[in-house]
Amino acid sequence: MLIALVLGLSILALAVAWGLRGYVLRQDNGTPEMRKISDAIQEGAQAFLRRQYRTIGLLSIALGVLIYVLYAFFRKPHPGEPAAVTLALTTTLSFLFGAFCSGVAGLVGMYVAVRSNIRTASAARSSLNKALQIALRGGAVSGLFVVAMSLFGVGLLYSVLDALHFEPTKIPLMIVGYGFGASFVALFAQLGGGIYTKAADVGADLVGKVEAGIPEDDPRNPAVIADLVGDNVGDCAGRGADLFESTAAENIGAMILGAGLAGANLGVFSPAQVVGLMLFPLVARAFGLVASIIGVLVVKAREDEDPMHALNRGYMWTAVLAALGFAGGTYWLLNPAGHPAAWWHFALCGVIGIATSIAFVYITQYYTEYRYRPVKSIAAASVTGPATNIIAGFAVALECTALPTFTISAAIIASYRLGASSGLAHAGLFGTAVATMGMLGTAAYILAMDTFGPITDNAGGIIEMSHQPEAIRRRTDRLDAVGNTT
Numbered sequence: 050m051l052i053a054l055v056l057g058l059s060i061l062a063l064a065v066a067w068g069l070r071g072y073v074l075r076q077d078n079g080t081p082e083m084r085k086i087s088d089a090i091q092e093g094a095q096a097f098l099r100r101q102y103r104t105i106g107l108l109s110i111a112l113g114v115l116i117y118v119l120y121a122f123f124r125k126p127h128p129g130e131p132a133a134v135t136l137a138l139t140t141t142l143s144f145l146f147g148a149f150c151s152g153v154a155g156l157v158g159m160y161v162a163v164r165s166n167i168r169t170a171s172a173a174r175s176s177l178n179k180a181l182q183i184a185l186r187g188g189a190v191s192g193l194f195v196v197a198m199s200l201f202g203v204g205l206l207y208s209v210l211d212a213l214h215f216e217p218t219k220i221p222l223m224i225v226g227y228g229f230g231a232s233f234v235a236l237f238a239q240l241g242g243g244i245y246t247k248a249a250d251v252g253a254d255l256v257g258k259v260e261a262g263i264p265e266d267d268p269r270n271p272a273v274i275a276d277l278v279g280d281n282v283g284d285c286a287g288r289g290a291d292l293f294e295s296t297a298a299e300n301i302g303a304m305i306l307g308a309g310l311a312g313a314n315l316g317v318f319s320p321a322q323v324v325g326l327m328l329f330p331l332v333a334r335a336f337g338l339v340a341s342i343i344g345v346l347v348v349k350a351r352e353d354e355d356p357m358h359a360l361n362r363g364y365m366w367t368a369v370l371a372a373l374g375f376a377g378g379t380y381w382l383l384n385p386a387g388h389p390a391a392w393w394h395f396a397l398c399g400v401i402g403i404a405t406s407i408a409f410v411y412i413t414q415y416y417t418e419y420r421y422r423p424v425k426s427i428a429a430a431s432v433t434g435p436a437t438n439i440i441a442g443f444a445v446a447l448e449c450t451a452l453p454t455f456t457i458s459a460a461i462i463a464s465y466r467l468g469a470s471s472g473l474a475h476a477g478l479f480g481t482a483v484a485t486m487g488m489l490g491t492a493a494y495i496l497a498m499d500t501f502g503p504i505t506d507n508a509g510g511i512i513e514m515s516h517q518p519e520a521i522r523r524r525t526d527r528l529d530a531v532g533n534t535t
Contacts, residue, residue, distance in 0.1 A: 051328045051382075052211070055204040058335035062197035062493070065342050069186045069193070070161050076183055078164075079171035082515040086274075087167035090507060093278035094163045097245065098286060102152050105237050109148040112233065116226065117141040131215065131223065140226040143206055147230025151293045154198040155238060155286045158191025162285045162500055166277075166507030173508065173524040174517070178350045180528060181359060184508065188285075188500030189345040192493040193338065195289045199296040200334050202227055203304075207328075217324050218311065221304035228298040231290075238290035246283030249275040277510050280503035292496050296334065296489055303330035303482040313475040317385050325382035332382065333399065333486050336374025340367045341493035356531045357414070360501070364410060364494055368403050371490040375399035379483075385473075394471035398464040398480045402487020405460040406495075409453060409488075416449040417534045423449070460484055502532030 078084060120137030130136060165187025172179040206224045211217060253272035307327040311318050318326060344367030350359035376396045384392040416423045423445045430441035461481050468480020509525040 051325060051332060052204055052208045055328065055331040055335050056201065056208065058338060059197045059201035059204060062193045062335075062338040062342065063201070066157075066190045066193035066197065069345075070157075070190050073161060073165050073168060073183055073187045073190070076168040077171045079167050079511070080515065083167055083170060083511050083517075086511050086514050087163075087170075087507075089274045090166065090277050090281070091163045093274055094159060094281045097242075097278065097282050098156060098159055101237065101241050101282075102156070105148070105152065105234055108237075109145060109230065109233060113141050113145050116144055116229075129219070131219065136223060139210065139223040142226070143224045144226035144230040144233075146202060146206065147227035147297060148234050149230075150198045150202040151231045151234040151238075151290050151297075154191075154195045154293055155234075155289050157194050158289050158500065159281060159286045161187050161190040162281055162504055163507075165504045167511055169504055169528070170508040170511040170515075170517075170521075170525065173512065173528070174521050177352050177356070177524050177527065180505075180508070180524060181350050181356050182348065184501050184504045184528060184532075185345060185348055185360070185363075185497055187504050189341075189493070189497035191285055191289050191500045192341065192345075192496035195293045195496055196296055196334070196341070196493040197338055199231065199293045200300065200331060200338070203297060203300045204331055207331075217327065218308040221301055221308055221327065225301055225305075228294065228301045231294040231297040235290040235294035239287045242279075242283040242287030246279035246287075249279035252276075273510065273514070277507050280506050284503045285500045288499050289496060292492055296492055299482075299485055299489055300330050300334060303479075303486060304328070306479045306482045310473065310476055310479045314385075314473050317388065317473065322382075322385060329378060329382045330482070330486055333375055333378050333483075333490065336378060337367075337371045337490035338493055340370035340374060341491060341497070343367070343370055344491075344494045345497055356528055357418070357534065360498055360531065360535065361410075364407075364491065364498070367491045367494040368407055371487075372400050372403050375403070375483075375487060375490065388472040391471040391473055391476075394467045395480065395483050398467050398483040399487040399490070401460050401464050401467075402484035403490055404487075405456055405484070406488045406491055408456050410495075412449070412452050412456070414534055416445065419530060460488075498535040502535050505529045505532040 079087070117137045117140075120140055121134050124133065124136075126133050126136060131139075165183060169180045169184045169187070172183050203224065206227060207220055210220045210223060215223065249272065253270060253276035256270060256272055304327045307329060308323075311323040311326050344363040347366050348359050348363035350356050376399070379392045379396040379399065383395045415421050418424060419428075427438065427441045427445060431438040461484065464480045464484035465477040466480075468483070469477035471480070505525065505528040509522065509529045512522050512525050
């Protein structure tokens with residue numbers, strides 16, 4: 050029943066993502082001049098991804114062979130583990146499946162993102178709200194697809210091995226390769242995409258602003274298209290692969306800790322409750338997907354409103370619904386007889402994780418939004434030259450690490466204490482795992498906001514390079530300013 054619920058909600062999220070894809074692609078795609086620029090961005094992004102994923106695919110196959118050889122011939126199974134050949138086969142196949150799912154999620158997200166930009170630009174000619182919704186829903190395709198594919202992959206592997214009658218508590222260890230495959234793709238996608246992004250950005254600014262003395266998004270600068278392509282391959286495909294890896298590894302890691310918690314509390318959990326304990330991370334992630342869907346769909350902004358306020362409202366909807374899902378999930382699955390305090394201790398761990406993610410959002414906004422002291426101080430320092438700009442920027446960068454460090458440290462300590470005091474033996478580590486699940490409970494919405502950035506940045510570039518009226522550019526500038534923060 051539980052694994053069917055997980056797979057069902059994953060498929061629902063994929064279906065919603067596909068529906069949002071259709072919604073975005075049905076929107077007006079602008080004038081011929083706008084389409085010419087958008088087509089160039091699409092061509093550049095697709096060329097980069099084809100080359101990148103071809104290399105990743107070949108390396109994944111080679112590494113998969115190496116994993117099989119090492120597991121089959123050089124690793125001696127521990128007592129109670131499956132045979133060496135069985136463990137080698139499941140680990141290798143799950144590794145390749147994880148890499149494949151991550152690649153598919155990245156390709157789908159990129160496909161929609163590079164087609165959302167022109168539709169956002171076209172919508173900005175009539176309404177800020179319309180442009181905002183198209184950009185966010187275009188980003189939500191990536192967010193939902195990444196998290197749902199990650200969850201679906203883990204759930205599918207579990208259900209297949211369960212159908213083959215492997216012991217449930219051993220299955221998480223047999224599918225760790227899935228997280229490794231996702232991490233392998235993320236390594237190349239983040240580094241390759243990030244290097245391309247910064248190289249194109251700096252190159253375009255140097256040749257345009259410094260050497261030629263022309264504006265940032267000027268059609269006379271051929272590096273501008275590379276810059277706009279880089280926004281997508283780094284902030285969309287690269288970040289998507291990174292989040293896919295994070296959610297996959299967290300899901301499997303928490304399942305392993307759940308199996309360990311059941312082993313440390315023999316006789317406390319029935320066989321069905323042991324399965325529920327291990328599958329709780331997947332159920333919580335599925336509830337987070339549903340919360341993210343609702344959060345994306347409720348976003349709406351007035352013409353005179355700061356777009357960030359609308360995005361924050363959607364995020365708060367997502368966070369509150371995810372917290373309710375956590376509370377319901379812990380009461381349902383982490384509530385063994387004789388330990389009445391366990392479920393609400395773990396529920397509080399999840400709430401701490403969600404509160405931590407909210408704190409991260411607002412800390413990030415404080416240090417990156419133009420309305421607040423850090424950005425204003427960097428701008429003021431720029432008046433006296435590039436040297437003071439660099440010093441001020443680096444000082445703010447050092448300062449902004451303090452609050453996140455203290456926040457996450459406090460969250461880990463508090464969640465560990467709550468888990469340890471739940472009445473279950475050795476539950477502190479599981480409490481921290483539940484808190485981490487809470488931090489990633491809104492991951493789909495966060496990635497939607499993150500992909501919103503390159504979409505609106507590209508939209509602004511398209512408006513500028515196609516010589517649209519200044520009023521339209523002001524709308525896209527407002528969205529772009531928000532996108533730089535998200």
